[in-house]
Amino acid sequence: MPIVTTSDSANTEPTGADSGDQETGPARGSAREVAPRASTGGLITRVVIFPMVVLTALAALLGTMYLAYVVDPEKNLHDFPIALVNQDVGDTIGNPAEPVNFGNQISDALASRVPADKIDLRRTSISDATLQMQSGKIYGAIIIPSDFSKRLGILGAGSVVPGDIERPIITLQTNPRTGAFATQIVLRIGDQALTEVNRQVGEQLTDQVNAQLAPAPGGPPAPELSGASRVTLSDPVQVIVQQYRPLPDGTGQGLSAFFYALLLLLIGVVGAMVIHTMIDAQLGFIPTEYGPWYVHYPTAAISRFNTLLIKWGVMVVTANIVSAVFLLVGYALDMPIDHPLALFLYSALAMIAVGVTALSMLAAIGTAGLLANLILFVILGLPSSGGTVPIEATPGYFGWMAEFEPMHQVFMGLRAIMYFDANGDAGLTRGVWMALLGLAIGLVFGAVVSRYYDYKGLHRKNFLAASAQA
Incomplete structure (x- = not known):
């Protein structure tokens, strides 16, 4: 039976970073009962100073990337x-x-x-x-x-x-x-x-x-x-x-491909976060909050690798559905779509590649993967995409990032499909191969890390509680 209680006691339940087998042992108690009491200084560092440092560093990165991108x-x-x-x-x-x-x-x-x-x-x-x-x-x-x-x-x-x-x-x-x-x-x-x-x-x-x-x-x-x-x-x-070949109406003066690419990247990153959180909640590894209450299901006996396979499968199916939804929205808004099949297939491939890699990152480093995915796919991706300001009109390091940043590859592939008759030389060929390469890297990375954790017996459990018991 799921445990239902108020959210004030949510921090008493053991949680972890990714799915895996839950070791059997003494009945689960609260972290307050098992973990040693933290000092006031340590509590202030974790609760106040550390979030401030992370947010400040993130803001500095955002300011540097985005202002350097557009200022001159x-x-x-x-x-x-x-x-x-x-x-x-x-x-x-x-x-x-x-x-x-x-x-x-x-x-x-x-x-x-x-x-x-x-x-x-x-x-x-x-x-x-x-x-x-x-x-x-x-x-x-x-x-x-x-x-x-x-x-x-x-x-x-x-x-x-x-x-x-x-x-x-x-x-x-x-x-x-x-x-x-x-x-x-x-x-x-x-x-x-x-x-x-x-x-x-x-x-x-x-x-x-x-x-x-x-x-x-x-x-x-x-x-x-x-x-x-x-x-x-x-x-x-x-x-x-x-x-030369003026754009038809409904293309936003050449910006529709950029925003379409942004949608695909957001669905890949945000979708991975949603899938990761919801499946972990259903498997009992994290609680689900509903206002002042939360539900914590019993922990399922499932390995990290098998859990990651489930998340990957959900991402693949969802990406194809969302790709079809985007096509329907485009048609409803009278957006010119000359190559619907190519747009559907490439959009699904791009979302799968991003989503699988983002899920693998979450499986490898847990909650910190949210920040890593945000930096990799969005913060560094937007200014190096070339979707609004050409790469040749940005600082030189943006051109270096454009060689591997996913958003640039996705934008070039979509631009080729939407504006250049799905011409491979216009960026579609590179976009497809880079998406396949990113997908392969995500699959190998996630499989190796999750299997390694399973092999070493690194199951999900409360780190503080386990340390205190040891």
């Missing part, structure tokens, strides 16, 4: 990938003996002006840039068209010859599927770099036109450039901003 992305910018595509074939501009290629000049100027320690400017072809945009490997592209030099020459000639002309175009292409913050960085970099290049090209073009207008010796005076022509020549290039 421009200062932290490094290796931010942008493609530079120069398709310009050049032109003679009225002088076949001296062909020019303004596209090459602009490319060289951009490469020299863009800070190499902040921007990874990749000179590539249009086809390769398109492939990298499709897989989310670059955040944007600067595209110089094939007729750029020709149009620039026509603009120079049109400043003194009547007729309709069009300014040459450079396209600044953004990749909105990589996130709104990354798009803003691309726009800011493109505006700064292209404004300066435009000024230099304008000065060069003005000088060339003035040289062409210079009068021949003994000839008639040269015509003067009009004010409008000078203004046009000083700002000759038109920069067009274009979105």
Whole structure:
């Protein structure tokens, strides 16, 4: 029969960190009867000082991680990938003996002006840039068209010859599927770099036109450039901003994948805590409180390893149910879901991997596993996920953490499914393999530790009471 009493006496029942066989022996009494009375100083240390120290350290870690993550992305910018595509074939501009290629000049100027320690400017072809945009490997592209030099020459000639002309175009292409913050960085970099290049090209073009207008010796005076022509020549290039594959409605401007990943991680961590606590309560290892009362069931004769197997099984079944629930919620909210099967399977795999590892941590170190799981999966995971601020706009150590932190792997996998047509190169392949690796580590770690505890006879019992009896 379960023991039902008031919660004031709950601390008199022996509890433990994880499930296992309960040794038989003298009838269970309260810890007050068996354990020696603690000194006032020791009690104050355990009840007051120790929780304060733990919470302060946790707050310091939170403040460091989250403020460093968002305070100054421009200062932290490094290796931010942008493609530079120069398709310009050049032109003679009225002088076949001296062909020019303004596209090459602009490319060289951009490469020299863009800070190499902040921007990874990749000179590539249009086809390769398109492939990298499709897989989310670059955040944007600067595209110089094939007729750029020709149009620039026509603009120079049109400043003194009547007729309709069009300014040459450079396209600044953004990749909105990589996130709104990354798009803003691309726009800011493109505006700064292209404004300066435009000024230099304008000065060069003005000088060339003035040289062409210079009068021949003994000839008639040269015509003067009009004010409008000078203004046009000083700002000759038109920069067009274009979105590559704009996101549909219902994606939160590229944030839905991040929050979906956050949901999966929270269910994995919080779900492991709920499963761990509820199953331990039903097996009699911890009491369950109901307001001023609590219920403490008789301790079950079950090993730590078998208890962990039960918890793992519950986590696996629940993860699949929750994954289906998230899909239904997404459909109800009109969230675009082009690959429902892939989203369902990957979500379930991610929750199982996180939940199994979190349960193994609780089995290994008990209550302290709650804090360890919180730090590993949430506190360190959120800022290193790259879901809101790109990894390339955060301090360098976030990039190191992103190599193994679960939230980054889950976010990249979900982003590939939701925004990049379930493209493996966009992060899905890595996300799947990292989830399987995390699951394997969790299974091996939990099995080895729990079997070791069982082998050594380290059963669950009140440590203070056992020490006093010894």
